[in-house]
Amino acid sequence: MVTMLAQLGRWGLNAVQRLGLAVLLLPAMAAGTVALLRRPMLLLRQIFSIGVLTFSIVAVAGVFVGMVLGLQGYYILAQFAAEEALGVMVAASLVRELGPVVTALLFAGRAGSALTAEIGLMKATEQLSGLEMMAVNPIYRVLTPRFWAGFLSMPLLAAVFSALGVMGGWFVGVVLLGVDDGSYWTQMVLKIDFSDDILNGVIKSVVFGFVCTWIALYQGYHAIPTSAGVGQATTRTVVLSSLVVLGLDFLLTALMFG
Amino acid sequence: MQSNRTIEVMVGTFILAGLVALFFLAIRVSNFSGELGSDSYPLTARFDNVGGLTERAKVTIAGVRVGRVESIRFDPATFEAVVTLRIDNRYNQIPDDTFAKIYTAGLLGEQYIGLDPGGSPFPLKPGEEVVYTQSALVLEDMISQFLFSKAEGGSSGF
CATH class of the missing domain: 1.20.5 (Single alpha-helices involved in coiled-coils or other helix-helix interfaces)
Known part of the structure; x- marks a missing residue:
């Protein structure tokens, strides 16, 4: 009984300690931003490996999610003779929910895991200590550019996802199933509001970008410097990011559209 | 690399x-x-009951969208709803005896304001009030009226 209590207590203390370490990373990374501005190539390289390389999977997923939405939406809406509302349904679900969330999940799987593994291996092979030996702050040099790259890439990726999804829904609904082209677009324009729907979607993706990159960097930087530890950290990044994204999405939706 | x-x-x-x-x-x-922005002018209209009218609902003349509902507020002095409309500047020749009615798009659709232009030669100026209005049809009122008239007709029939 006492051992169980002790285990619970140790687990709780560990969780708080990890949270503290993660929070401490934020001001440290923020402090490196000024130095980063003087070397934009560092940032560009990271936007390349985080944003550009994630682009293709996000684009393909966006088209297919849009097509599935178009197909399922059509079958249901056709029962009520309301196929004209297909555009609204596809666009609203993409822009408000699926765009930011699915992009964040893909981002965690594609870019987040890579970030954790890369930084964890840098730590395991003592490259981070090497940087410190050369009086280079590893947080400024390694973490800050990656953090900003993830933070900036996510909204762009989510926008691409939503836009391609709308096109995918259009392809299935209008081209294949014969929904009227005009009503697909005009109903959408009438019902989707720029600030309520699109800006809120962008805010969501900014929040997700922040959280996913932060988790990935923290897990890598504080990974146990062995091959097993890096593997564990990578797994934790994906699991934790996905759960946090889904939970935060519920919270943000309740705040924004409640 | x-x-x-x-x-x-x-x-x-x-x-x-x-x-x-x-x-x-x-x-x-x-x-x-589709935002009208700065090239639009406001009009106000008072209704006894706006029903399910919402902000950003469309304002039409002859079924064509000419503006949108900017705000709906309650006037505690007269117990009326004061609706502010924003009309596109291209349509600045709306007569001052225009009738504003609240319509419903379809049976279950959203509500919007339809303007029926009158014959007056004087156009409404920005900020002026559309005097002639007709409130939204409230389905419950209509059904109860119908039921009551039916009940009265039924009792006299016996």
Whole structure:
């Protein structure tokens, strides 16, 4: 009984300690931003490996999610003779929910895991200590550019996802199933509001970008410097990011559209 | 690793694609371009009951959208709803004896304001009030009226 209590207590203390370490990373990374501005190539390289390389999977997923939405939406809406509302349904679900969330999940799987593994291996092979030996702050040099790259890439990726999804829904609904082209677009324009729907979607993706990159960097930087530890950290990044994204999405939706 | 030049080009393409997607969402998907903005003028109208009218509902003349509902507030002095309309500047010749009615699009659709122009030669100026209004039809009132008249007719019939 006492051992169980002790285990619970140790687990709780560990969780708080990890949270503290993660929070401490934020001001440290923020402090490196000024130095980063003087070397934009560092940032560009990271936007390349985080944003550009994630682009293709996000684009393909966006088209297919849009097509599935178009197909399922059509079958249901056709029962009520309301196929004209297909555009609204596809666009609203993409822009408000699926765009930011699915992009964040893909981002965690594609870019987040890579970030954790890369930084964890840098730590395991003592490259981070090497940087410190050369009086280079590893947080400024390694973490800050990656953090900003993830933070900036996510909204762009989510926008691409939503836009391609709308096109995918259009392809299935209008081209294949014969929904009227005009009503697909005009109903959408009438019902989707720029600030309520699109800006809120962008805010969501900014929040997700922040959280996913932060988790990935923290897990890598504080990974146990062995091959097993890096593997564990990578797994934790994906699991934790996905759960946090889904939970935060519920919270943000309740705040924004409640 | 690729050369700096290649990375710059790829990142540039990526950022451009993201911005184009955002632009597409703003212009083609949302009502961003449909906002009337500064080239519009306000009119007010008082209704006994606005029913399910909401802000940003459309305002039409002869079924054509000419503006939108900007705000709906309650006037505690007269117990009426004061609706502010924003009409596109292209339609600044609306006569001052125009009738404003609240219609419902379809049986279960949203409510909007239809303006029936009168014959007056004087147009409404910005900020003026549309005097002649007709409230929203409240389905419950109509049904109860119908039931009561039916009940009265039934009792006299026996």
